[in-house]
Amino acid sequence: MLAYFGPSGTFTEQAARGFATPQQELVPFDTVPAALAATRRGETEAACVPVENSVEGAVPATMDALTEGEPLVAVAEAVLPVRFSVLKRPGDEPVRTVASHPHALGQVRRWLAEHLPDAEVVATTSTAAAARAVLHGQFDAAVSAPVAVRHYPLEVLAADVADVRDAKTRFLLLREPGPLPEPTGRDRTSVVCTVADRPGVLADLLSELALRAVNLTRIESRPTKDRLGEYRFSIDMDGHVAEPRVGDALAGLHRHCQHLRFLGSYPRAEPGGTPAGNDEFVSAAAWVAAVREGRGA
Ligand SMILES: O=C(O)C(=O)C[C@]1(C(=O)O)C=C[C@@H](O)C=C1
Structure with missing residues (x-):
């Protein structure tokens, strides 16, 4: 069974259909935390949730639900184009109220x-x-x-509605921690860094990536909710933890963090990203190993 952020007819359901195997049943949940909780309890094998929109940014409910509670890891992502239909009941009643998900409302503000x-x-x-x-x-x-x-038997008042053409939303397929997807050479890695409040800590985190030419694809801060002014950083980067430079960068982040949560290394849905480029890291590690064994200088 595959849990998804529903009910039936969400964009997330479409993404979930793309992930599901033919024999896998799709089960809707009305909130992102509820879909993730079903997977944490082992009631569903995986959960599909929205994570990021090209216009409105990260989906806070997903960020928080993945940071808190038992760990889950992403094993796949999907990116869907987002255009909306405005639906109403058949008839000539005037439209006095219009409802939607906040991310959707943010993408049709001008149209409304x-x-x-x-x-x-x-x-x-x-x-x-x-x-x-x-x-x-x-x-x-x-x-x-x-x-x-x-x-839902409704009437289409307007179709193809979007303030920003080519808007897209990214979705993740999450499971309980287990074997990671094999590296493909075009992967993404997601982590959440909880850091102490001290000068330069963000620069320290970013330096660990920059030093290894690891491309940052998203950084977002979310309050820890414990104290005003205390934040976590949710970071996506190109590459797979199995790659030496990404593994090194994560080890570097770990040294600066009070807590580092690994949210997965999984194939990118869209082409792009920086090429892997691990050769120098592999040869450097081989050189260090040789020196340690007294075989090099
Ligand atoms: O409400 C839905 O249909 C969703 O799948 C959620 C969601 C989102 O969270 O961004 C997904 C795509 C659109 O950007 C609008 C809403």
Whole structure:
């Protein structure tokens, strides 16, 4: 079974369908923490959740749920293009309220200001939860994934809605810790660094990556929630922990962190990223080994 952030008709369900094996049953959960908790309890083999949007940035619910609680690791990612359909109940009722996931609302702000300027905008747990609520008469319109109309008998008020063309959302497939996916040469590694509040600590973290030419693809700070002003850094980088330079960089991060959580090394969904380039690290390690054994100088 594969848990996903639902209900039926979310973008996340589409990503989950791409990950699922033909015999794997998909199970929706109304929140990201609930989908992850099912996997932590061993009720589902994996969970699919959104992690990052090209317009609105990281999905805070995912960042927090992966940082807190029992560790889970990402084994795959998917990137989907994001365009919305605005759905309403059939009929001529005016649209006084429009609902969606905050990330979706952030991606259609201009469209709403232009086309539904008087509508009250309401946040829901997901785009599909908004469609479901419209069906039940709680709101007048929902900003949803285009597939939602197949799950909820609503009318399409507007299709192909997006303030930013080519917006994309990245999703992760997470499992309990176990064997890592093999390196492919175009991988991504994700970690969360909890650090002491001291001058230069962020520069120290970044230097560990820069020294090894490890490309940072995302850095985000999230409050630890314990004390005002105390933050964690959520970091994505190109490469796989099995690569010597990435392993070295993670060891370097570990030295600066109070706690370093490994969130996985997994193949990138899209081409790009910096090429692996481990040769100097392999030959340098061989040189050190030779020196230690008295075979080199
Ligand atoms: O609500 C959904 O449909 C989701 O899958 C969540 C989500 C997100 O968290 O960013 C996914 C893609 C879109 O960017 C809008 C919402």
